[in-house]
Amino acid sequence: MKKRITIKDIAKVLNVHHSTVSRALRNDPRVNAKTRDTVLAYAREHEYQTNMNAVQLRGTSNNAIALIVPNINHSFFADIISQLTNLAYNKGYVISVFQSNEKYQQEKEIVNTIIQHNFAGVIVSIAKDTINSDHFALLKKFGIPLVFFDRVCEDIFTPKVKVNNYEITANATEYLIKKGYSNIAHFTGTTSINVFRERQNGYVDILQKYGMEYVQPIVIEEDFSVEIGKIIFSRLWNFSVKPDAIISSSVHVSTGILLEARKYGIKIPEDLGLITFGSLLSSEIIEPQITYIEQPELEIAAIAFDLLEKMIKKEIQIGELIERQVQAEIIFKKSC
Amino acid sequence: MKKRITIKDIAKVLNVHHSTVSRALRNDPRVNAKTRDTVLAYAREHEYQTNMNAVQLRGTSNNAIALIVPNINHSFFADIISQLTNLAYNKGYVISVFQSNEKYQQEKEIVNTIIQHNFAGVIVSIAKDTINSDHFALLKKFGIPLVFFDRVCEDIFTPKVKVNNYEITANATEYLIKKGYSNIAHFTGTTSINVFRERQNGYVDILQKYGMEYVQPIVIEEDFSVEIGKIIFSRLWNFSVKPDAIISSSVHVSTGILLEARKYGIKIPEDLGLITFGSLLSSEIIEPQITYIEQPELEIAAIAFDLLEKMIKKEIQIGELIERQVQAEIIFKKSC
DNA sequence: CTGTTAGCGCGTTCAA
DNA sequence: TTGAACGCGCTAACAG
Numbered sequence: 001m002k003k004r005i006t007i008k009d010i011a012k013v014l015n016v017h018h019s020t021v022s023r024a025l026r027n028d029p030r031v032n033a034k035t036r037d038t039v040l041a042y043a044r045e046h047e048y049q050t051n052m053n054a055v056q057l058r059g060t061s062n063n064a065i066a067l068i069v070p071n072i073n074h075s076f077f078a079d080i081i082s083q084l085t086n087l088a089y090n091k092g093y094v095i096s097v098f099q100s101n102e103k104y105q106q107e108k109e110i111v112n113t114i115i116q117h118n119f120a121g122v123i124v125s126i127a128k129d130t131i132n133s134d135h136f137a138l139l140k141k142f143g144i145p146l147v148f149f150d151r152v153c154e155d156i157f158t159p160k161v162k163v164n165n166y167e168i169t170a171n172a173t174e175y176l177i178k179k180g181y182s183n184i185a186h187f188t189g190t191t192s193i194n195v196f197r198e199r200q201n202g203y204v205d206i207l208q209k210y211g212m213e214y215v216q217p218i219v220i221e222e223d224f225s226v227e228i229g230k231i232i233f234s235r236l237w238n239f240s241v242k243p244d245a246i247i248s249s250s251v252h253v254s255t256g257i258l259l260e261a262r263k264y265g266i267k268i269p270e271d272l273g274l275i276t277f278g279s280l281l282s283s284e285i286i287e288p289q290i291t292y293i294e295q296p297e298l299e300i301a302a303i304a305f306d307l308l309e310k311m312i313k314k315e316i317q318i319g320e321l322i323e324r325q326v327q328a329e330i331i332f333k334k335s336c
Numbered sequence: 337m338k339k340r341i342t343i344k345d346i347a348k349v350l351n352v353h354h355s356t357v358s359r360a361l362r363n364d365p366r367v368n369a370k371t372r373d374t375v376l377a378y379a380r381e382h383e384y385q386t387n388m389n390a391v392q393l394r395g396t397s398n399n400a401i402a403l404i405v406p407n408i409n410h411s412f413f414a415d416i417i418s419q420l421t422n423l424a425y426n427k428g429y430v431i432s433v434f435q436s437n438e439k440y441q442q443e444k445e446i447v448n449t450i451i452q453h454n455f456a457g458v459i460v461s462i463a464k465d466t467i468n469s470d471h472f473a474l475l476k477k478f479g480i481p482l483v484f485f486d487r488v489c490e491d492i493f494t495p496k497v498k499v500n501n502y503e504i505t506a507n508a509t510e511y512l513i514k515k516g517y518s519n520i521a522h523f524t525g526t527t528s529i530n531v532f533r534e535r536q537n538g539y540v541d542i543l544q545k546y547g548m549e550y551v552q553p554i555v556i557e558e559d560f561s562v563e564i565g566k567i568i569f570s571r572l573w574n575f576s577v578k579p580d581a582i583i584s585s586s587v588h589v590s591t592g593i594l595l596e597a598r599k600y601g602i603k604i605p606e607d608l609g610l611i612t613f614g615s616l617l618s619s620e621i622i623e624p625q626i627t628y629i630e631q632p633e634l635e636i637a638a639i640a641f642d643l644l645e646k647m648i649k650k651e652i653q654i655g656e657l658i659e660r661q662v663q664a665e666i667i668f669k670k671s672c
Numbered sequence: 673c674t675g676t677t678a679g680c681g682c683g684t685t686c687a688a
Numbered sequence: 689t690t691g692a693a694c695g696c697g698c699t700a701a702c703a704g
Binding site for chain 2: 696697699
């Protein structure tokens with residue numbers, strides 16, 4: 001193992017001061033061209049690598065961005081992570097991805113880590129568990145730029161990128177009503193999270209507008225999964241009044257619904273209509289193809305990154321409340 | 337914005353030396369209990385956060401691990417990232433995820449970044465593009481622990497976690513032969529990557545063993561996608577001799593095959609048998625259900641992390657070649 | 673038990 | 689155009 005070479009090492013060998021080497025490496029014009037070339041050549045040859053810890057300790061610069069998501073392996077988040085990573089890379093930033101596992105406690109510890117490591121900024125979609133926002137307030141106190149996307153903290157003033165959940169769910173509900181469905185259930189997550197609360201509201205408001213009596217907001221507190229989809233659907237189906245349509249907040253849950261429905265011999269779309277948030281890679285293969293709500297992941301990532309970058313560059317002040325909304329879209333297929 | 341509080345600030349207020357504060361914060365037993373409690377109380381109250389850049393600059397410790405994958409949003413990698421992130425979290429490490437986008441150039445720059453930031457270790461699955469391994473050799477030169485998983489560099493001596501690609505593909509091929517298929521094609525990636533090369537070999541060897549003449553290794557140099565699956569399949573299907581079965585290295589490609597096959601009115605498994613690497617979330621819903629090869633993502637992550645941690649703790653030397661193999665499994669369904 | 677001193681690698685003064 | 693000196697925040701070695 002080679003000892004790491006430093007600017008002082010280079011300075012010693014070339015008989016110049018290490019500050020000259022420092023300047024040469026950063027192409028400071030105030031350094032003799034010949035000296036600079038010698039330094040650069042030597043540095044390249046000996047594989048000199050800047051020690052970013054030293055740079056960051058001085059407070060000069062910092063090119064690391066942190067990203068906190070509930071789950072890395074959900075396609076919605078995976079797509080956003082992938083896109084953000086690319087955007088960051090192209091602008092010379094490094095992205096560290098953290099997973100809260102939907103747990104407030106973990107999220108809190110992650111935020112501490114981020115502060116300790118002096119990240120230049122943070123992009124977050126909060127855990128289902130998160131009811132307290134003190135840790136994000138702390139981030140602001142330390143002057144670290146913060147942008148929320150999708151799942152946000154309502155009581156923190158900072159830029160946020162949100163999806164039109166209320167409107168799109170209302171539209172989906174209305175579409176089902178106009179298709180003739182009258183017992184529409186809504187499978188979604190805890191209402192302490194804006195995303196699920198807004199979907200609930202959109203759903204309930206439309207049902208009330210049409211004077212429908214069957215209002216079934218099914219709140220799934222557990223993590224979304226195929227298994228939980230099966231269980232919850234099965235439970236609902238054994239009630240006296242069965243749903244004739246479902247709007248589901250998760251493809252995992254929807255998959256569970258489809259499997260359980262098949263077990264019961266339920267025909268889609270005749271016996272049961274279905275609209276799901278999120279699409280499956282194989283959505284085109286499934287018979288019938290499922291009508292789904294597509295969220296613009298790439299756009300969310302682009303806007304979130306742009307806002308964060310502007311905060312890092314002080315073009316947006318910390319504590320400034322900016323809300324951007326992107327439009328989800330219903331992709332009409334054959335499941336209702 | 338609050339100015340960040342340091343051990344010196346605390347020392348000044350409490351009239352002790354900052355080294356005492358440092359000791360108190362790390363529960364050094366050589367510090368007076370009362371002094372320690374005062375320090376801890378003050379630190380907590382004023383939301384003191386260690387500056388990890390300073391800690392790492394001194395070289396004392398480092399709890400950051402880097403992970404490089406070709407794509408974050410492929411379920412195989414997303415699952416492994418998710419698992420590694422959790423393992424790391426439980427052991428007090430922080431994971432930074434980097435995406436090479438299958439590009440050698442990006443991978444190289446990522447490695448430089450990793451060196452500059454003094455990561456404690458690196459876990460890598462290489463890009464399809466990567467033909468040169470100098471950047472990984474550099475990592476070793478700098479004394480940074482390195483573990484490969486799945487896609488590895490053969491010429492770098494370091495711990496590696498591999499899947500039994502040769503054997504599982506051979507088994508899959510033999511299974512198809514015994515099912516009566518005789519024109520079996522193999523859709524896979526560039527043979528410069530061990531994973532795809534081994535699959536090719538397993539496939540070819542079995543065909544030769546059975547004296548089969550139709551040997552069609554279809555090497556897809558492009559990124560795996562539904563679109564490319566459609567294109568390649570369509571091209572192959574318009575040859576004079578058509579395949580009656582396909583083994584595919586990617587669910588994305590397989591999805592393309594299925595869609596294109598349906599367009600042509602090809603029946604599965606009667607006209608065409610199919611086995612794919614990787615499963616779909618919705619695999620159970622598809623008719624017919626597709627036989628697939630499942631790779632033990634969680635086990636891969638666990639072994640890779642364990643090996644890296646041992647390297648960080650010097651229980652395994654840098655440069656030591658250790659190869660661990662995990663077993664993929666064929667999940668038999670109805671597509672052949 | 674506590675204080676002093678030194679230095680990790682770097683960039684930015686200020687002086688020459 | 690270059691050098692000398694300083695300090696970012698922290699910990700370790702040494703001294704008391």
